[in-house]
Structures are given as structure tokens and as C-alpha cells.
Amino acid sequence: MTSATSPVSAAAPAGAKPATMAQALQRALRDAMADDPTVHVLGEDVGTLGGVFRVTDGLAEEFGDDRCTDTPLAEAGILGAAVGMAMYGLRPVVEMQFDAFAYPAFEQLISHVSRMRNRTRGRMPMPITVRVPYGGGIGGVEHHSDSSEAYYMATPGLHVVTPATVEDAYGLLRAAIAADDPVIFLEPKRLYWSKAAWSPQAPAEVEPIGRAVVRRSGHSATLITYGPSLPVCLEAAEAARAEGWELEVVDLRSLVPFDDDTVCASVRRTGRVVVVHESTGFGGPGGEIAARVAERCFHHLEAPVLRVAGFDIPYPPPMLERHHLPGVDRVLDAVARLQWEAES
Amino acid sequence: MRAVAYRPTPPPAWQPRTDPAPLLPDPEPFRVLGTEAAAGADPELLLTLWAQLVRGRRFNAQATALTKQGRLAVYPSSTGQEACEVAAALALKERDWLFPSYRDTLAAVARGMDPIQVLSLLRGDWHTGYDPYEHRTAPLSTPLATQLPHAVGLAHAARLKGDDVVALAMVGDGGTSEGDFHEALNFAAVWQAPVVFLVQNNGFAISVPLAKQTAAPSLAHKAVGYGMPGRLVDGNDAPAVHQVLSEALDRARRGDGPTLVEAVTYRVEAHTNADDATRYRADAEVETWRRHDPIRLLEQELTERGLLDDDRRRAAAEAAEAMAADLRERMNADPVLDPMELFAHVYAEPTSQLREQAGQLLAELEAEGEAR
Numbered sequence: 001m002t003s004a005t006s007p008v009s010a011a012a013p014a015g016a017k018p019a020t021m022a023q024a025l026q027r028a029l030r031d032a033m034a035d036d037p038t039v040h041v042l043g044e045d046v047g048t049l050g051g052v053f054r055v056t057d058g059l060a061e062e063f064g065d066d067r068c069t070d071t072p073l074a075e076a077g078i079l080g081a082a083v084g085m086a087m088y089g090l091r092p093v094v095e096m097q098f099d100a101f102a103y104p105a106f107e108q109l110i111s112h113v114s115r116m117r118n119r120t121r122g123r124m125p126m127p128i129t130v131r132v133p134y135g136g137g138i139g140g141v142e143h144h145s146d147s148s149e150a151y152y153m154a155t156p157g158l159h160v161v162t163p164a165t166v167e168d169a170y171g172l173l174r175a176a177i178a179a180d181d182p183v184i185f186l187e188p189k190r191l192y193w194s195k196a197a198w199s200p201q202a203p204a205e206v207e208p209i210g211r212a213v214v215r216r217s218g219h220s221a222t223l224i225t226y227g228p229s230l231p232v233c234l235e236a237a238e239a240a241r242a243e244g245w246e247l248e249v250v251d252l253r254s255l256v257p258f259d260d261d262t263v264c265a266s267v268r269r270t271g272r273v274v275v276v277h278e279s280t281g282f283g284g285p286g287g288e289i290a291a292r293v294a295e296r297c298f299h300h301l302e303a304p305v306l307r308v309a310g311f312d313i314p315y316p317p318p319m320l321e322r323h324h325l326p327g328v329d330r331v332l333d334a335v336a337r338l339q340w341e342a343e344s
Numbered sequence: 345m346r347a348v349a350y351r352p353t354p355p356p357a358w359q360p361r362t363d364p365a366p367l368l369p370d371p372e373p374f375r376v377l378g379t380e381a382a383a384g385a386d387p388e389l390l391l392t393l394w395a396q397l398v399r400g401r402r403f404n405a406q407a408t409a410l411t412k413q414g415r416l417a418v419y420p421s422s423t424g425q426e427a428c429e430v431a432a433a434l435a436l437k438e439r440d441w442l443f444p445s446y447r448d449t450l451a452a453v454a455r456g457m458d459p460i461q462v463l464s465l466l467r468g469d470w471h472t473g474y475d476p477y478e479h480r481t482a483p484l485s486t487p488l489a490t491q492l493p494h495a496v497g498l499a500h501a502a503r504l505k506g507d508d509v510v511a512l513a514m515v516g517d518g519g520t521s522e523g524d525f526h527e528a529l530n531f532a533a534v535w536q537a538p539v540v541f542l543v544q545n546n547g548f549a550i551s552v553p554l555a556k557q558t559a560a561p562s563l564a565h566k567a568v569g570y571g572m573p574g575r576l577v578d579g580n581d582a583p584a585v586h587q588v589l590s591e592a593l594d595r596a597r598r599g600d601g602p603t604l605v606e607a608v609t610y611r612v613e614a615h616t617n618a619d620d621a622t623r624y625r626a627d628a629e630v631e632t633w634r635r636h637d638p639i640r641l642l643e644q645e646l647t648e649r650g651l652l653d654d655d656r657r658r659a660a661a662e663a664a665e666a667m668a669a670d671l672r673e674r675m676n677a678d679p680v681l682d683p684m685e686l687f688a689h690v691y692a693e694p695t696s697q698l699r700e701q702a703g704q705l706l707a708e709l710e711a712e713g714e715a716r
Binding site: 076077079083088104107116117118119120121124125156179257 | 482
């Protein structure tokens with residue numbers, strides 16, 4: 001596996017137009033449905049309304065209610081029905097309206113979706129994509145801002161993917177729908193309206209899931225991040241130049257499978273690591289990432305792997321969320337604590 | 345100013361959507377045996393049901409015996425409930441799908457599946473020992489009621505494809521308290537999916553009696569709230585269960601939507617071989633139900649009609665014994681297991697992490713082999 005370098009600000013391809021992440025996701029669904037008649041979208045408000053974030057806008061109109069279906073309001077029922085549809089050869093794409101509203105579907109997800117292939121000795125795969133808008137920073141009240149990725153990561157049999165750019169939103173969603181395994185597709189709500197010049201990748205150009213990418217090259221330290229925290233890390237890396245640090249930024253894109261190669265190659269170059277995510281630190285993805293780095297590149301490390309994560313608290317009310325979310329200053333503080341004095 | 349009473353015009357959603365009366369179950373469970381309906385029952389069907397009940401009873405006894413010999417990890421017996429299990433299997437067409445719970449091994453066996461494959465889960469050599477597509481039978485579901493939404497989704501997909509396929513989902517009385525039961529029935533009714541739900545009300549969820557499970561007039565009554573018909577049937581009357589299920593399956597096949605069937609029966613054995621039923625119920629109650637035994641009821645009818653002679657009895661007993669002997673013999677051989685298969689079916693392609701772990705296990709196995 002080669003580690004790709006793909007700066008966010010790379011030159012836009014010819015014919016590219018500005019698009020939001022939500023639009024790129026919509027286009028991915030549309031193109032997947034047009035290419036494959038077995039792709040069915042189902043969820044709450046995905047039909048006439050086009051989804052509360054408008055990601056399914058126009059799909060019911062173009063493909064009919066049987067292909068893009070407004071379901072009763074019951075997440076276990078939605079995912080459970082998707083299991084039966086997948087058993088019969090369909091490729092369901094389920095929308096969970098918000099991160100914390102996906103929890104009623106956990107039994108179906110953990111007891112069936114993730115392990116049906118395993119239970120049946122490979123005979124009954126589950127090509128289901130579960131789209132979950134996740135994360136904070138949009139002023140959402142109470143159960144609208146969870147970072148639930150660690151729950152999914154802890155469940156064998158699931159792929160867990162999250163885009164941080166407009167281009168990846170399209171490419172990763174196409175790859176997720178095409179995958180023969182269940183994919184938890186985490187959509188950073190905060191980035192739904194982020195814009196970039198982009199045109200849809202041709203199917204052959206869509207990368208398989210499971211590859212991290214270096215978004216910014218640097219030799220001083222590596223920031224490992226994904227989803228909503230990528231823009232934070234890129235901003236921190238820019239600011240760090242003033243301190244004389246050239247930070248490398250790795251966008252994981254896929255939490256499962258985990259791209260050890262790209263991560264370790266970067267750590268071997270820099271010797272210092274900060275993992276950045278919104279999810280809680282305790283029991284969060286950062287612990288797993290730090291352990292993997294320590295197991296694989298211990299002798300390249302100049303300092304302990306540090307984590308900048310959400311506090312270990314229930315997601316705070318919107319007026320306090322800025323204190324909870326990892327920001328540029330907190331990332332820079334962590335970089336400053338990477339035992340630089342040992343170098344001189 | 346003159347006061348005018350405010351009388352809102354009800355929006356359409358306020359209008360009753362369905363007349364509840366035709367959906368209501370009959371007050372008494374439907375019966376064929378011992379009623380006038382028995383005379384009209386097809387003798388061939390009665391004899392087929394009977395032979396399958398005899399075979400099913402023997403299967404339950406053999407499986408329970410295998411737990412005592414350590415050949416099965418656990419066995420939840422359907423002794424006393426064979427009429428439901430057998431009728432469910434026989435009411436389905438080959439192209440239809442069955443969604444069994446963990447107690448419904450007999451339904452799968454009565455569908456013609458190899459008993460040793462069906463018992464894989466309880467033997468512990470793999471979770472699902474059969475190919476679900478070969479006999480259109482979903483894996484035995486251990487988490488309660490979770491298989492019901494699967495049946496709805498599959499039936500819905502079949503209908504979208506224009507296939508003449510219906511699904512039959514089996515669940516127990518305890519399972520009706522689960523949220524998935526509610527969600528499945530609601531989805532089925534809203535989508536008018538070609539699916540039939542069979543609740544075997546055997547009186548107990550392990551130790552908890554039905555009275556602590558629900559305050560509904562009957563479990564079949566729950567159908568009305570979803571806008572589908574509920575049917576109540578004597579679960580120990582095999583031709584009655586067969587008839588009610590066949591009617592419900594035909595209804596689904598015609599595109600008229602789902603049905604909820606409650607079959608009233610009794611779990612004669614304990615929950616599993618590991619359970620002690622004397623802690624929560626009286627022997628006298630069990631004895632009452634033993635007298636209402638599904639095989640005895642059907643034999644009575646067959647004998648009265650002169651359909652059951654000694655030759656038939658002998659043939660059925662011999663067939664059941666042969667099945668049991670074959671099962672015993674094959675179960676007594678240790679299954680050949682490949683530990684490396686642990687990594688084979690997690691994903692379509694193993695991740696690099698799984699390949700690493702597979703390498704670790706392989707090295708351990710090789711070291712074990714060398715040490716031997």
C-alpha cells in the first residue's frame with residue numbers, strides 16, 4: 001500500500017465547479033442509484049423532504065418512492081428491514097438522521113449487520129451502507145452532536161469511514177455503497193456546507209476504502225486526524241509555521257480498516273505524534289491509534305503520543321461546546337508538549 | 345360578541361384508517377380436531393402432518409439426549425410444540441422464506457434440512473451450519489424478535505422485484521415484548537409486505553409467565569393496533585395451525601398484506617436442558633397440557649377415521665428412529681474444524697490487522713503441532 005499525498009488545496013480538475021459536501025454526497029447517491037438498480041435508499045424524511053440535511057434531495061423524484069423510501073420513525077426497524085433487503089440481493093443505503101438517533105439500531109447493527117457474513121460462513125454478506133451525520137460544532141441541542149465512531153470501531157465486521165473533503169465525500173460514499181461489507185459512513189455535519197471546486201470522479205478513479213492520506217507534508221511532527229477535525233489540524237499546521245514547526249497532517253478517512261502503513265510511514269519521518277478528534281479521549285479512537293503507533297514505531301518516537309480529544313463528558317449544550325471541541329490552540333499546546341527540548 | 349364554538353375540521357389523518365372489527369381475532373382459538381371441520385380435512389395432509397409430528401418428537405428427544413452426552417452445548421426443546429413447528433414448515437412453498445428463532449430447529453428440519461446442519465449453532469461448531477439460500481431459511485436467531493424486521497425487509501424486497509415469495513417469521517410470547525416485534529409489525533403493515541408472523545405462545549419466557557409479559561386480551565389482539573388481522577389458533581392442533589397459516593400466507597401472496605397468528609401451545613420441557621422448570625411451575629399444569637398433546641390429538645382423529653393402521657404406525661416409528669440413529673451417529677463423530685476459518689468470514693477481504701492476527705494463530709498452531 002503506497003501512502004498518497006493529497007493536499008486539500010490541490011489544483012482542481014478541469015470542469016470542476018464549487019460544490020458543498022452535502023451536494024457531493026447527494027451526487028454520489030444519485031450516481032450509485034443510476035448505475036445499480038439494486039441500490040435503495042431508506043430512512044426518515046429521505047423522500048419528499050430530501051433529508052434534514054438535503055443529502056437525498058431529488059432522489060425520490062428521480063427514482064421513485066420504492067428506491068428512496070420514507071420509512072416509519074424507527075431506527076431498529078429501518079436497519080432490520082435493510083438486513084432483509086440485503087438478504088434478497090438489494091444494496092440498501094440507510095440514513096440515520098443524527099448520530100445519537102442511531103442508537104436504537106445498535107442491536108441490529110451489532111447482532112446482525114456486522115456479523116451476518118460471519119454467522120453464515122460467508123454465504124450471506126451484508127452490503128449495507130449506514131450513513132450517520134455525526135459530530136458537533138453546528139449548535140445542535142443535546143442529542144444532535146455525538147461522535148459515536150468508537151462504538152462502531154469496537155464492532156468487528158463493520159467498516160467505519162468518514163470523509164473530510166468534498167472529493168472524498170463523493171469517492172468514499174461510492175466506494176462504501178459498492179463494498180460487499182457493511183460500512184458505517186460518518187458524515188461530519190460541520191462540513192456539510194464546506195465548499196470546494198470538484199467534479200465527480202469516474203468510477204475507475206474511486207479509491208477503495210481503507211487508505212489514509214497525507215494532507216500536508218512536514219518533518220517536525222504528525223497530526224493524525226479525520227472528519228471534522230481535519231480543517232482544525234490544517235489550520236493548526238499553518239499557524240505552527242510561525243513557531244518553526246512543519247507539521248504533517250494525516251487524514252485517516254477510514255478508521256476501519258486502519259491504514260497502519262501510511263500512519264507509521266509518517267511517524268517514522270517525524271518522530272512525534274498528536275492524535276486529534278472530537279470523540280472522548282477515554283476509550284476513544286485516539287487510544288487505539290496511540291497504541292498502534294507505539295507498538296509499531298516505538299524506536300522512532302521522540303516523545304509520547306499525545307491526544308487532543310473531546311472531554312470525557314456527555315456532549316455539552318451548544319453554548320458551551322466550543323470549550324469541548326478540539327481547537328487550533330489546544331492542538332498547538334499539545335504540539336508544544338512533544339519534548340522538543342530533548343532535541344537540542 | 346356572540347360566542348362561536350370552535351369546531352376544527354379533522355384533517356384526513358384523524359379519520360379512522362381501518363375498520364378494526366374484521367381485524368380482531370376470534371375469542372376462542374381456531375380448532376379443526378374434534379370439531380366439524382375435521383371431517384373436511386384432507387386425509388393425506390393429516391397423515392403427512394402426523395408422520396412429521398412423530399419424527400419431530402423423536403428429533404427433540406434425540407437432541408436433548410445429545411446434550412447429556414456432551415454432543416450439543418445446549419438444546420431448547422420444542423416438545424409439545426411440534427404442531428406449530430411442523431405446520432409452519434409444511435405451509436410454506438419451496439420458494440418462500442422461513443425466519444426461525446433458536447427454538448425452531450424442528451421447523452427447519454421439517455422443511456427438509458439436514459438436522460446436523462441445523463444443529464450446528466447448538467453443537468457449537470459454527471453459528472449457522474447451513475446455506476440460508478439453499479432452503480430459503482434465515483439463520484436461527486438467538487436475540488429475540490430481531491429476525492422479524494429481516495423477514496419484513498426480505499418480503500418487501502421480493503415484492504418490489506415482482507417475485508411470488510412470502511416470508512414466515514417465528515417468534516415466542518416473550519419476544520412480543522421486544523421493540524423489534526413492534527417495529528417489524530408496523531413496517532410490515534405500512535409497507536403491506538407479504539409476511540406472516542407466527543407467535544408460539546408456549547406460556548413462558550424461560551420462567552416468566554405470559555401474565556407478566558402482557559396485559560393485552562391476547563397476543564393476536566396486538567395485530568389490530570398495526571392495522572393487520574390477528575388470528576388465534578390452537579397451537580397443538582396441527583391441521584388448524586396449518587390451515588390458519590396457509591390462509592395467512594395466501595393472503596400475503598395475493599398482495600393483501602401481513603397477518604399476525606398467535607398459536608396457543610405449551611412448552612412441555614424446561615426452557616433448555618440447563619433450566620429447572622420445577623422452580624416456577626407446577627407438575628399438574630404440565631400434566632394438563634400433556635393430555636392436550638398434539639400427536640395424541642391428531643392420532644385420535646386419524647384412528648376414528650380409520651386412517652391409521654399398524655403398518656403406518658410402524659413405518660412412521662421406523663423412519664423417526666432411522667433419523668435419530670443417523671443424527672446420533674454423525675453427532676458422535678468430532679467435527680473437523682479449521683481454526684484459521686475464524687478470520688475467513690469477517691470481511692469479504694481480511695484487513696491487514698486480521699491477516700496479522702491470522703499469522704499469529706497459524707504460528708501458534710504450528711508450534712502446537714510440533715510439540716505433539
